[in-house]
Amino acid sequence: MRPVALPGLLTLVLCLQAQAAPVVEAEPSRLVLGPRARAEITVRNGGPGLRGAVSVGTLTAATSTDEFTRFVWTPPADARAPTLVLFAFWTGEAPTLADITVLALPCSGRTELAIETEPSAQVTVEVAGARFGPKRADRQGRLKMPVEVGPHAHEARVIAELADQSKIRVLPLSLPPSPWLLALVPESSAEGAPVHALVVVPDTEESAGTELVAEGAKVEKEQEAGRRLLLRVTPDRDRSTVPMVARTLDGSVRAQATLEVVAPQATVPPPPPPPPPGRWILGGALGGYVGGGSNAGPQGAFIAGYGLPNLPLVLELELGIRSQSMSVPVGTLGTQNSSLLVFPIELAVRWEAISAGNFRLSVRGGGGLLVGSHHLSSNFDADLTEAALGWEIFAAVQAGLQVGPVEPYIEVRPALSKVSTDHLEARPGGGMFSVGVRGTLR
Amino acid sequence: MSRPLPLSLLVLALAACNGATLSPPTVVSVSPPDRAASSSGPVTVTVDAVLPTVADHGAQTVTVDDRLTMKIGPRPFGPSHWADAGVIADFLPSVLPEGTYDITVELGDGRLATATGAFRVTQGFWPIGYTIDMIGGQTSGVPFGVTMRAQGAPDGGYGGTVFLSVNGATVSPTISGPFNAGVRVEVITVTVANPGSYRLDVSDLAGRTGHSVNFQVRQ
Numbered sequence: 001m002r003p004v005a006l007p008g009l010l011t012l013v014l015c016l017q018a019q020a021a022p023v024v025e026a027e028p029s030r031l032v033l034g035p036r037a038r039a040e041i042t043v044r045n046g047g048p049g050l051r052g053a054v055s056v057g058t059l060t061a062a063t064s065t066d067e068f069t070r071f072v073w074t075p076p077a078d079a080r081a082p083t084l085v086l087f088a089f090w091t092g093e094a095p096t097l098a099d100i101t102v103l104a105l106p107c108s109g110r111t112e113l114a115i116e117t118e119p120s121a122q123v124t125v126e127v128a129g130a131r132f133g134p135k136r137a138d139r140q141g142r143l144k145m146p147v148e149v150g151p152h153a154h155e156a157r158v159i160a161e162l163a164d165q166s167k168i169r170v171l172p173l174s175l176p177p178s179p180w181l182l183a184l185v186p187e188s189s190a191e192g193a194p195v196h197a198l199v200v201v202p203d204t205e206e207s208a209g210t211e212l213v214a215e216g217a218k219v220e221k222e223q224e225a226g227r228r229l230l231l232r233v234t235p236d237r238d239r240s241t242v243p244m245v246a247r248t249l250d251g252s253v254r255a256q257a258t259l260e261v262v263a264p265q266a267t268v269p270p271p272p273p274p275p276p277p278g279r280w281i282l283g284g285a286l287g288g289y290v291g292g293g294s295n296a297g298p299q300g301a302f303i304a305g306y307g308l309p310n311l312p313l314v315l316e317l318e319l320g321i322r323s324q325s326m327s328v329p330v331g332t333l334g335t336q337n338s339s340l341l342v343f344p345i346e347l348a349v350r351w352e353a354i355s356a357g358n359f360r361l362s363v364r365g366g367g368g369l370l371v372g373s374h375h376l377s378s379n380f381d382a383d384l385t386e387a388a389l390g391w392e393i394f395a396a397v398q399a400g401l402q403v404g405p406v407e408p409y410i411e412v413r414p415a416l417s418k419v420s421t422d423h424l425e426a427r428p429g430g431g432m433f434s435v436g437v438r439g440t441l442r
Numbered sequence: 443m444s445r446p447l448p449l450s451l452l453v454l455a456l457a458a459c460n461g462a463t464l465s466p467p468t469v470v471s472v473s474p475p476d477r478a479a480s481s482s483g484p485v486t487v488t489v490d491a492v493l494p495t496v497a498d499h500g501a502q503t504v505t506v507d508d509r510l511t512m513k514i515g516p517r518p519f520g521p522s523h524w525a526d527a528g529v530i531a532d533f534l535p536s537v538l539p540e541g542t543y544d545i546t547v548e549l550g551d552g553r554l555a556t557a558t559g560a561f562r563v564t565q566g567f568w569p570i571g572y573t574i575d576m577i578g579g580q581t582s583g584v585p586f587g588v589t590m591r592a593q594g595a596p597d598g599g600y601g602g603t604v605f606l607s608v609n610g611a612t613v614s615p616t617i618s619g620p621f622n623a624g625v626r627v628e629v630i631t632v633t634v635a636n637p638g639s640y641r642l643d644v645s646d647l648a649g650r651t652g653h654s655v656n657f658q659v660r661q
Binding site for chain 1 (some may be wrong): 460461462464468490491492493494495496497498500501502503504506508525527529536
């Protein structure tokens with residue numbers, strides 16, 4: 001027979017004053033040791049400073065949300081003997097016993113029980129309420145019965161049935177004691193400062209009395225509740241490590257740990273920040289311009305820049321677009337329309353003059369060609385479209401604010417520009433105002 | 443040393459693309475496209491052109507050169523400036539002999555268009571002569587009316603014009619308006635250097651003539 005599993009989850013909250021203590025659950029609530037043995041430990045009410053310790057095996061944080069933190073516990077690879085694994089969880093670096101939640105996870109071991117009984121008897125074995133068998137003995141009355149033994153088992157009842165009689169024999173089981181939980185809070189001592197030592201004794205422990213022995217440290221008991229102890233360990237001066245053991249009063253060691261004493265670190269000035277490397281910057285801006293008369297309209301630009309290494313200078317290529325138009329009556333002929341579309345192709349240097357926190361103030365200067373298209377139309381003669389070429393030089397001031405990976409900015413730009421043909425005189429510049437955004441390519 | 447060359451070439455290439463050469467004007471249509479040599483009346487020539495224009499966006503002004511010179515054959519036609527979106531209409535007297543004529547258009551910047559053989563003058567049907575009603579005494583330089591009559595015109599009467607002249611004086615106009623059903627009342631001005639007796643002579647393209655009786659012109 002197989003052992004009967006307890007239904008559902010087992011929640012063990014051993015602290016009476018557990019309002020601030022984490023709530024801990026294990027899934028499964030008991031398990032059989034083997035190569036695939038593992039358990040998920042879910043901790044709620046943990047908070048950001050959640051700490052955990054385990055008496056044996058490895059405890060690894062797997063998932064963390066605002067509501068819970070989930071750990072995965074795996075036993076040592078060679079663990080086969082039944083044991084009661086202890087978990088302890090708390091928050092912060094100075095817990096009391098009331099702040100600590102302890103969870104015990106029973107782990108059973110598989111073994112074969114060698115039985116000698118009457119020849120050809122039908123044998124059943126009971127261990128801690130679980131039944132195994134029946135299995136028939138050979139003609140010499142021998143058989144081997146596979147059983148699972150939990151950490152709380154003390155004996156096995158062998159029931160041999162032959163014909164109309166049955167015999168019951170009790171075999172004592174000798175199980176190794178389960179290890180204790182010994183945790184240090186914090187895990188190391190900063191410059192010899194005292195730490196807390198938590199000792200939790202499993203309820204399978206038969207020996208009475210508990211003591212913590214530390215080599216090169218002073219041990220003081222702070223709290224005791226049942227079989228749990230919270231002690232204060234103060235390393236002696238000049239100690240770099242403090243080995244300690246938790247043992248029974250007869251000297252049988254149940255857990256051991258080593259406290260590291262961290263020496264004060266010499267103050268090393270932080271290295272100067274590395275000079276900014278070369279970087280590519282892309283951006284765009286929209287706005288308008290006013291240059292007198294009909295030299296006014298909307299404008300936009302795409303800017304590609306390269307920030308020079310070690311210098312607060314950015315070389316920029318600006319490709320823009322501007323538009324302006326006018327409509328004028330001409331004597332008795334009619335109305336003449338003139339529209340100009342300009343594509344500035346300009347080079348600029350931007351000096352990142354001030355950088356305070358997220359705020360940036362830059363000064364720009366540059367110039368280039370204005371390539372455009374001029375269109376004449378009227379209600380008295382034919383239309384004309386012609387290419388238009390001009391130039392521009394400008395200076396500008398930009399104010400920006402770094403927001404995450406991008407920098408929105410505004411720009412005010414006085415510009416001197418001219419575009420002329422046989423049929424056009426225009427200055428598509430003057431005073432310009434733009435709102436833009438740029439970002440550095442990573 | 444040679445690095446600036448491509449940039450220079452680029453600037454030159456861009457500069458070469460600057461502006462536009464205006465296309466010559468085009469005679470789109472002539473209405474009517476032909477006419478008898480002995481008739482007169484309005485002719486409409488439609489021209490398509492880009493006028494020489496300079497738009498100054500700073501001053502918000504547009505300057506347009508609207509000068510125009512148009513001829514049908516050797517005959518000047520239309521106003522001396524662009525009008526009515528290029529639809530040029532004018533009165534054409536019966537002064538062109540039978541034949542085919544070019545229409546030429548010249549804009550103020552010298553751009554020229556010729557519509558070869560666009561207007562054709564066909565054979566005319568002329569009267570045999572002209573009479574002029576009695577003209578009383580006149581004052582030099584003061585307009586007065588005269589009534590001219592075409593004699594022996596074909597059906598419907600003569601519809602052309604005649605040349606006017608006064609021997610020893612100047613007369614204006616030198617070409618009359620169109621005859622209507624063989625009659626034309628024309629207001630003319632005769633200017634003389636010396637008072638005296640003068641005679642108004644008329645003639646047409648076919649060589650038919652007529653004249654008034656002598657009339658006194660005083661200063």
